Amino acid sequence: MLLQNEDVINYNVDWLRRFRGNSRLVLRPKTTEHISKILKYCNERRLAVVPQGGNTGLVGGSVPLFDEIILSTQLMNEIINFDCNSGVLTCQSGCVLENLSANVSEHGYMMPLDLGSKGSCNIGGNISTNAGGIRLIRFGSLHGSTLGLEAVTADGSVIDCLTSMRKDNVGYHLKHLFIGSEGTLGIVTKVSILCPKAPSSVNLALLGCSNFDDVLKILALTKSNLGEILSAFEFLDAVSMRCSERYLSQKCPIQSAPFYVLIETSGSNDDHDQEKLGGLLEAVSSSGLIVDGTLATDLSKISTLWKLRESITLGLLEDGFCYKYDVSLPLSSFYDIVTLMEDKLKELPYLKVCGYGHVADGNLHFNVTSRIYDERISGTIEKELYKFVASAGGSISAEHGVGQFKRDHMTDVKSPEVLSLMRNIKSIMDPHCILNPYKVIP
Amino acid sequence: MLLQNEDVINYNVDWLRRFRGNSRLVLRPKTTEHISKILKYCNERRLAVVPQGGNTGLVGGSVPLFDEIILSTQLMNEIINFDCNSGVLTCQSGCVLENLSANVSEHGYMMPLDLGSKGSCNIGGNISTNAGGIRLIRFGSLHGSTLGLEAVTADGSVIDCLTSMRKDNVGYHLKHLFIGSEGTLGIVTKVSILCPKAPSSVNLALLGCSNFDDVLKILALTKSNLGEILSAFEFLDAVSMRCSERYLSQKCPIQSAPFYVLIETSGSNDDHDQEKLGGLLEAVSSSGLIVDGTLATDLSKISTLWKLRESITLGLLEDGFCYKYDVSLPLSSFYDIVTLMEDKLKELPYLKVCGYGHVADGNLHFNVTSRIYDERISGTIEKELYKFVASAGGSISAEHGVGQFKRDHMTDVKSPEVLSLMRNIKSIMDPHCILNPYKVIP
Numbered sequence: 066m067l068l069q070n071e072d073v074i075n076y077n078v079d080w081l082r083r084f085r086g087n088s089r090l091v092l093r094p095k096t097t098e099h100i101s102k103i104l105k106y107c108n109e110r111r112l113a114v115v116p117q118g119g120n121t122g123l124v125g126g127s128v129p130l131f132d133e134i135i136l137s138t139q140l141m142n143e144i145i146n147f148d149c150n151s152g153v154l155t156c157q158s159g160c161v162l163e164n165l166s167a168n169v170s171e172h173g174y175m176m177p178l179d180l181g182s183k184g185s186c187n188i189g190g191n192i193s194t195n196a197g198g199i200r201l202i203r204f205g206s207l208h209g210s211t212l213g214l215e216a217v218t219a220d221g222s223v224i225d226c227l228t229s230m231r232k233d234n235v236g237y238h239l240k241h242l243f244i245g246s247e248g249t250l251g252i253v254t255k256v257s258i259l260c261p262k263a264p265s266s267v268n269l270a271l272l273g274c275s276n277f278d279d280v281l282k283i284l285a286l287t288k289s290n291l292g293e294i295l296s297a298f299e300f301l302d303a304v305s306m307r308c309s310e311r312y313l314s315q316k317c318p319i320q321s322a323p324f325y326v327l328i329e330t331s332g333s334n335d336d337h338d339q340e341k342l343g344g345l346l347e348a349v350s351s352s353g354l355i356v357d358g359t360l361a362t363d364l365s366k367i368s369t370l371w372k373l374r375e376s377i378t379l380g381l382l383e384d385g386f387c388y389k390y391d392v393s394l395p396l397s398s399f400y401d402i403v404t405l406m407e408d409k410l411k412e413l414p415y416l417k418v419c420g421y422g423h424v425a426d427g428n429l430h431f432n433v434t435s436r437i438y439d440e441r442i443s444g445t446i447e448k449e450l451y452k453f454v455a456s457a458g459g460s461i462s463a464e465h466g467v468g469q470f471k472r473d474h475m476t477d478v479k480s481p482e483v484l485s486l487m488r489n490i491k492s493i494m495d496p497h498c499i500l501n502p503y504k505v506i507p
Numbered sequence: 508m509l510l511q512n513e514d515v516i517n518y519n520v521d522w523l524r525r526f527r528g529n530s531r532l533v534l535r536p537k538t539t540e541h542i543s544k545i546l547k548y549c550n551e552r553r554l555a556v557v558p559q560g561g562n563t564g565l566v567g568g569s570v571p572l573f574d575e576i577i578l579s580t581q582l583m584n585e586i587i588n589f590d591c592n593s594g595v596l597t598c599q600s601g602c603v604l605e606n607l608s609a610n611v612s613e614h615g616y617m618m619p620l621d622l623g624s625k626g627s628c629n630i631g632g633n634i635s636t637n638a639g640g641i642r643l644i645r646f647g648s649l650h651g652s653t654l655g656l657e658a659v660t661a662d663g664s665v666i667d668c669l670t671s672m673r674k675d676n677v678g679y680h681l682k683h684l685f686i687g688s689e690g691t692l693g694i695v696t697k698v699s700i701l702c703p704k705a706p707s708s709v710n711l712a713l714l715g716c717s718n719f720d721d722v723l724k725i726l727a728l729t730k731s732n733l734g735e736i737l738s739a740f741e742f743l744d745a746v747s748m749r750c751s752e753r754y755l756s757q758k759c760p761i762q763s764a765p766f767y768v769l770i771e772t773s774g775s776n777d778d779h780d781q782e783k784l785g786g787l788l789e790a791v792s793s794s795g796l797i798v799d800g801t802l803a804t805d806l807s808k809i810s811t812l813w814k815l816r817e818s819i820t821l822g823l824l825e826d827g828f829c830y831k832y833d834v835s836l837p838l839s840s841f842y843d844i845v846t847l848m849e850d851k852l853k854e855l856p857y858l859k860v861c862g863y864g865h866v867a868d869g870n871l872h873f874n875v876t877s878r879i880y881d882e883r884i885s886g887t888i889e890k891e892l893y894k895f896v897a898s899a900g901g902s903i904s905a906e907h908g909v910g911q912f913k914r915d916h917m918t919d920v921k922s923p924e925v926l927s928l929m930r931n932i933k934s935i936m937d938p939h940c941i942l943n944p945y946k947v948i949p
Contacts, residue, residue, distance in 0.1 A: 292775025
């Protein structure tokens, strides 16, 4: 159950290799009872604990700052039950998202979320960070899809909210406290998730357009034309696309353009869906909103096109260091920040500025690369970006969370009353601050 | 802003006329600032306050037990903004649901929830009780649709979580604490709600079937055939239908049957939807699952059919007194409880036992009527029903909440650890227990 050698190093460093702790102890419990005993022990002795799932987070939330004990859920990977009638999956929190997807797809269902990191991330970490991803536009956030969960608070108490009913309106809706609190209020041990039926028809269109205004016009037309079958609407700028092409050693199959959108439909009737999508493509084409486009209706081409979107992150990392930001913005000022930042950074040794993400959800992934980490670059970005986001009424973290990365900016965007309530909640659920210390709460 | 005469009586009695308080003071503030000042004053002087919206709740949550001050939000009925691009509605909490529906429908949108009480209930009350209703199957619960809210806690602190962004992953997701906590943690003053686009095609089928197993078979076929356009799947038993017919003085348009289902589709293409629905009707018909059926495609017939479902509650009340219960149950034992209860009640002077509700969400509305209220009847029901629900892994309140009605049963269904966490949260947000005392928390 413990490791005390070189292996420990991998648990100390985050996925982006930006944050590094010095823990000498990794515990890998297999059951809720183990976690309860560990936390009780640590709480009594005031030993700090960092919960870690797949360690794919992007804000330094799952690695220690100092010598905190790492509590990894990676051995808690049991699927407890899948109900084929209701589509409810119940499992331990350390299950890898992709494994869960494979499991439920055997029964004709799909997971309600899909992330680039699906091969490594754990469902418990997804829930603890309220991960978003490309299917949120269709299936909503994990606050809706998570029917129940079990979590252990700092003193070892097991909070059993693991219902598999779709509706339970009895007392406070405690599960939501654990969703998105990044392991600072408790460690999620089991979850039950409502899985949607897998679609029998999936189509994906990749379109290129010459300016961002046209992206927004396509979005409006997409909502009207595709209605209930729209399952993803993603955008990439040209810089993002070039990074992905470089990483994949593969050219984008359509003519170069300043902006690209990926539009996915998922439905229950192929003819209907293709008719709806055909109508959309005709509309965007006849309105002169696109410069080129391609349509994929078979799984292998769909998967190839999706790779162009999914490989941006890895492509960016090839430059050396990637400064990753994840914000919500109103669509009226959504892409302006990219142009603005290019201007602000122009004296500094950066390599690329790019934007991509879940435009239909108002969620921009803003990225800058440089050869090595340079504090002047991150300093300039953070000074400008967060000010811009706050003044536009956006959010400084759309789906990645706060972790240690954005903790100091909490006071800029949340009122004293809101922060005080957060601190009070922390104080009753983790009075000695042993759970994921130095994260989230400023 | 205050009343001190006979008017006060109406605020003291709940909609079912089961619970009655003795408050002599009703405050009707118009702004968040008013509520903040009132609560600060009351908190300092330890004066108890009952928040009240449309007073349409069914568990005695919105009326006082003793002489608590009633704080009605009915004058806080301002629509602050509707964003036609994003579909985000921002308004004060005292807006009546039906008025909001009318407002957003002018812009081609709809509210994500629809309730029988829509003509009176307030959106703040809907959120505070996490109201469900017939559209939950399609649009999910208010935990998903509510993008943000503003609430005032006991000491008058204004908790501003009123984002209109779809994603905000910064710190604890506090809004969820107010959703479903029935005014015991704070008073919701403003909300922002994500409204779905109004469908351009709506169809409704009413089917009669001879046993409950066939209802479940129809549900399974409906999910496969209708896929993404299914917007409601309700069931009524024959007793419920008779009550509704009596209240409406109108006969159900199809042949009598022991069970009925209402299946609604909402989509963006009439031809596609009718083809899908046609496929379903052919499937249920050729499988011998229905005894009769009718299809409505125009709004006036759709509305007439929906009235058969919506009028059950009023029809039941014509008997004298109605014992209303709202539970979640696994589908395998969903309707068994109705037959079981008929047996348990047979020596008592009850008039009717019936079941109806949101079967696709596992939500049964179980009702019994008698001429006048008789404690032996409610005693028998509660003894048997809650035991049955607990042993089946259901919930003793699916969508109505706890209020004062089910408070004493909380300890039967929630673990000591869960109850302790609820009490701790209450203690930091309302340390002197001035907010809706004697409700929810046992």
